[in-house]
Amino acid sequence: LALTVRFLTRRFIGEYGDMEFIYSHNLTVDGREILFHIWDVPNSQQAEDGSSEEKRIQWADSFVLVYSICDRASFNILPLKIQFIKAAKEGQSQEKVPIVIVGNKRDLHHQRVVSSEEGRLLALSLDCGFYEVSAAE
Secondary structure, three states, rough: HHHHHOOOOOOOOOOOOOOOOEEEEEEOOOOEEEEEEEEEOOHOOOOOOHHHHHHHHHHHHEEEEEEEEEOOOOOOOOOHHHHHHHHHHHHOOOOOOOEEEEEEEEEHHHHHOHHHHHHHHHHHHHHOOOOEEEOOO
């Protein structure tokens, strides 16, 4: 959620509740006005029944999966989530679904447990984009 709010407002707020939100945001890219709809789901809510997750996947055109570089479990769940997304989206259209893996909390390098190289290799092996960022910075 911190990353979404940072993208939308350019502000950092460190503490959030555990709630799901849908945001709308206009942005000009290459001279074109683009309307983004962002369905932000905290990790704790992603563990619910498969039908809710399937509904979110069918709703979206692209995916940004965020893990904390300080939390190995948030990284380890990514391959399963990406396989689920690809099976749901690519199975019906045969088009590659845009997925980006983002390692957050780059500013907390002293607490890092997932290396940048691990993130890059995972993204490469799953044919996804990869970035490391800091919502705080």
